[in-house]
Amino acid sequence: MQCEDDQGSCASENQVTKAYKTKLEKFKVANKIHKRFDNVTVKNPSAWQLHDLNEIYYGLSQIDGIRGFDGNANAIDAAFGNVTFASSYFPGGKVGDASWKTGAIRLEPAATGDTVIHEMGHILDGGPKRINNTVSLYSETYANVFDAGIGATDYGTKNSSEDFADSFLAVIKYGTSNNPAINQNRVTTITALIQSYTYLGR
Amino acid sequence: MKRIIRLLICWELLILLGAACENTPSSTSMPSATPEASPNWWETWLSKPACKPPCWQNITPGMTTLDMAKSILENLPNVKITFKSKDGIDWEFNKNEGGTLTASKDGIVDLVWIGGVSEKKLSLKTIVASYKAPKYVAPYDCREGMCSTALIYPDFGMFLSVFIENKGMNSEMPQVEIQPETVVNRVYFIEPGIKGFLNLYGLQESNTVMDWKGYGEYP
Numbered sequence: 001m002q003c004e005d006d007q008g009s010c011a012s013e014n015q016v017t018k019a020y021k022t023k024l025e026k027f028k029v030a031n032k033i034h035k036r037f038d039n040v041t042v043k044n045p046s047a048w049q050l051h052d053l054n055e056i057y058y059g060l061s062q063i064d065g066i067r068g069f070d071g072n073a074n075a076i077d078a079a080f081g082n083v084t085f086a087s088s089y090f091p092g093g094k095v096g097d098a099s100w101k102t103g104a105i106r107l108e109p110a111a112t113g114d115t116v117i118h119e120m121g122h123i124l125d126g127g128p129k130r131i132n133n134t135v136s137l138y139s140e141t142y143a144n145v146f147d148a149g150i151g152a153t154d155y156g157t158k159n160s161s162e163d164f165a166d167s168f169l170a171v172i173k174y175g176t177s178n179n180p181a182i183n184q185n186r187v188t189t190i191t192a193l194i195q196s197y198t199y200l201g202r
Numbered sequence: 203m204k205r206i207i208r209l210l211i212c213w214e215l216l217i218l219l220g221a222a223c224e225n226t227p228s229s230t231s232m233p234s235a236t237p238e239a240s241p242n243w244w245e246t247w248l249s250k251p252a253c254k255p256p257c258w259q260n261i262t263p264g265m266t267t268l269d270m271a272k273s274i275l276e277n278l279p280n281v282k283i284t285f286k287s288k289d290g291i292d293w294e295f296n297k298n299e300g301g302t303l304t305a306s307k308d309g310i311v312d313l314v315w316i317g318g319v320s321e322k323k324l325s326l327k328t329i330v331a332s333y334k335a336p337k338y339v340a341p342y343d344c345r346e347g348m349c350s351t352a353l354i355y356p357d358f359g360m361f362l363s364v365f366i367e368n369k370g371m372n373s374e375m376p377q378v379e380i381q382p383e384t385v386v387n388r389v390y391f392i393e394p395g396i397k398g399f400l401n402l403y404g405l406q407e408s409n410t411v412m413d414w415k416g417y418g419e420y421p
Contacts, residue, residue: 025368028388035245063347071232074345092347093346093347093348093368094346095345095373096347097380109352111374112345112371112374114343115345116327118345149297149298149316149319150291150298150299150300150318150319151300151302153343153350154320154343154348154363154365154387155345155346155348157319174402174403174404177304177305177306178304178312178313178402180315180390180402180403183302184286184289184291184292184304185284185285187289187290188285188287188289198278
């Protein structure tokens with residue numbers, strides 16, 4: 001009641017407190033990401049919405065989960081290298097993009113955990129090429145599998161690179177058995193790729 | 203340095219894996235399908251179905267074993283098996299049309315889908331003419347202004363997958379428009395009941411599935 005008598009000064013004080021708490025919370029989530037994934041950097045945590053940072057954490061946790069790298073930090077490091085997330089805006093319906101060359105992922109506030117996994121799929125696609133430019137992308141090496149054809153997801157029919165990234169998402173999201181999103185050849189190839197890292201990372 | 207060495211070893215392993223993958227089709231492929239006058243993937247299914255959904259070509263999710271399904275596929279005209287593993291089988295009707303089935307750990311088929319990415323499109327009204335309207339509409343994967351949406355026939359153990367514009371505010375509040383000309387990309391066969399569909403995609407009924415109310419916008 002005293003606050004109302006202050007002609008709004010209390011309200012603004014509350015707003016400042018709330019803004020401070022949210023900012024603090026953002027740094028907490030960013031720190032949680034940095035602590036668990038030492039190859040990942042979230043650029044300028046205060047520029048993000050708290051929800052977006054939670055989606056990044058959720059997406060990365062799925063990749064690190066039982067359908068993915070199963071808690072193997074060395075394997076994640078070897079597969080993705082250093083990855084940097086930056087907050088961004090895109091025209092149209094696009095909500096994120098990734099550069100395997102730099103490991104940079106840009107996300108819009110509308111991005112979800114699925115977007116994070118898909119963009120990480122693009123980074124994985126170029127993992128070896130980032131180290132040695134003379135080798136091919138995985139989507140090129142396995143062009144017979146990731147052909148943007150019948151067994152791809154709806155989004156994956158755009159091109160082989162999208163096919164690879166979305167197949168990675170499908171395996172992380174639905175697992176290896178009874179996967180409704182992609183055909184068996186894609187499931188088996190993505191699973192073998194992940195296992196090639198987790199096997200060596202032990 | 204450690205990472206580079208690890209990656210180089212990975213790369214070597216993957217080259218070996220690639221060679222293995224390339225060998226797979228030749229070791230599993232069957233006498234090739236007749237290339238000429240190949241019907242579209244839905245034509246036989248709609249005009250001369252071998253059995254009622256969820257059965258397709260005498261392969262029934264929840265009943266048929268993986269070995270039986272393989273044998274059936276091998277004997278179908280215009281079917282070329284392109285990949286097989288203990289978890290399932292992929293096949294082609296032609297370059298742009300085909301299907302996949304998956305099996306549970308006990309070797310029973312639990313999912314079959316057929317579909318295509320060819321120029322010749324299957325419209326929803328064609329399926330509705332044979333199977334009437336679906337019972338439910340469920341956008342299950344919305345991203346970048348589009349939604350993969352299921353049109354579900356729970357009693358048949360069948361759903362259709364369509365890829366349509368998301369007219370909603372964002373991916374979490376999608377709005378889709380279903381029209382007679384909506385293109386069906388895949389037809390899925392699973393065990394009957396809505397639970398089978400929900401479990402497949404890890405969805406909750408309350409926030410995903412809408413009752414069919416005719417052609418138009420959902421919700």
